[in-house]
Amino acid sequence: MKKISLLLVFVLIFSFTGCTKDETTKAVNEDVKIEETKETREYEPITFNYEIYGENYEITFEKAPERAVTLSQFMTEMLLALGLEDKMVGTAFMDNEIYPEFKEAYESIPVLSDKYPSKEVLFSVGPDFVSGWESAFNEKRVASATDMMDNGINPYLATSIGGSGSLEGVYKDFRDLGKIFAVEEKAEEVIKKMKTEIKGIQDKIGDISEEEMVKVFVYDSGEKEPFVVAGGGISGDIIRQSKGKNIFDHINKGYATVSWEEVVEKNPEVIVIVDYGDTDYDAKLNFLKEHPALQHIKAIKEERFVKVSLADMSPGIRNTKAIEELVKGFYPEKFE
Known part of the structure; x- marks a missing residue:
């Protein structure tokens, strides 16, 4: 009887160990699958139509930019708010001091110029995304949108900089940037925080x-x-x-x-x-x-x-x- 009991104990121990190992392996595999899904999630191309200095442009982002250059303070800070400093290879044209919460991230990005950089300086860092005020897309300032596109650069013009710009336009720009850089969740988080804070201020009056x-x-x-x-x-x-x-x-x-x-x-x-x-x-x-x-x-x-x-x-x-x-x-x- 003792031999049978001992045998039963060993069977139960090995069975339990095997189940635990199988469950652990299954959990690890599920985590790996989640990470793989995040990394291999298919990018959805996004197209924008702009009129820049009388010329019409259709610009499609086929993949998330890896080398962004911002030619205005507002766009620099918008990308930093989305946590994209590791995707930025240059900034230019600051109006005021950088927003304090972005100071550390900003200091990790090369400053190409105090004002607008030359076309040669811009192209030297190999950008695939450039954004700022409309005046940047002019050969007399930096380079035309056509010249940029001919050199593999996608220009992006924010909705909110025009004469019909508004806070709703700012929220739309954040959503568009979220789609372009594949950080939609972060964009919604930024928008929600802005709306909550503004409502709190307005409620006080x-x-x-x-x-x-x-x-x-x-x-x-x-x-x-x-x-x-x-x-x-x-x-x-x-x-x-x-x-x-x-x-x-x-x-x-x-x-x-x-x-x-x-x-x-x-x-x-x-x-x-x-x-x-x-x-x-x-x-x-x-x-x-x-x-x-x-x-x-x-x-x-x-x-x-x-x-x-x-x-x-x-x-x-x-x-x-x-x-x-x-x-x-x-x-x-x-x-x-």
């Missing part, structure tokens, strides 16, 4: 009728005539999302040149100053405060000024920050 909104003058530059943020484009939408009433909202383009007489006539309650370039915020502020024609407008008399960077007012990840700063400047009592 509650519902405000148009009559209750502060009248806002957004000054970009210009001394003889002011160059201003108008009603179109992402900058105009940022003012609307911040519950401000842009005094030049009726002009249906992103920026416009107006007259000082018009500014005086509309008597803004707050002046937003866009900070960038050689003429910094303080210089612009002093110019406005000392301008003879503006001495009697409400914003000057009450010294209500809000500073925003050009990078914050450009399309992209920083739009949340712009809205927060503007809302606090427009309705400070809501944040006391």
Whole structure:
């Protein structure tokens, strides 16, 4: 009987060990299959149609880019927000300091130029993707879109940079970039975070009728005539999302040149100053405060000024920050 019992014990032990081994092997195989599916998931080509300097282009991405170059701060930060720094081989044309959370990643990417790089410098890094402001796709600035395509480069033009740009356009651009670089889940994560943060900011001020909104003058530059943020484009939408009433909202383009007489006539309650370039915020502020024609407008008399960077007012990840700063400047009592 002892021999039979011992034999039964050994059979059970080996059976259990065999089952455990089989289950472990099965689990490992399933994990490998999941990883293989992620790596070998078929790329879905995506096509864009653009008009760039009067020429129509149809551009198809057949695979995710591996060597991206960004020729504007907003696009640099959009790709960094998607965690694509290892796919970037160059950046250029910064308006302001890099967004702090991207500083480390940004410093790992070569800077090709403070402004636009030459065509030779751009082509030397072998990019397969180039994006930025439309002006980059011009042989007088960098290279034409045709020249880029002839050299194996796919140009990408963001929806949100045009005169009809908006926050919804920014979300669309993130989704498009997510598809192009095969990081759709990350793109949705970025969009969700932006929407949640913006809603939280807007909820603090509650519902405000148009009559209750502060009248806002957004000054970009210009001394003889002011160059201003108008009603179109992402900058105009940022003012609307911040519950401000842009005094030049009726002009249906992103920026416009107006007259000082018009500014005086509309008597803004707050002046937003866009900070960038050689003429910094303080210089612009002093110019406005000392301008003879503006001495009697409400914003000057009450010294209500809000500073925003050009990078914050450009399309992209920083739009949340712009809205927060503007809302606090427009309705400070809501944040006391």
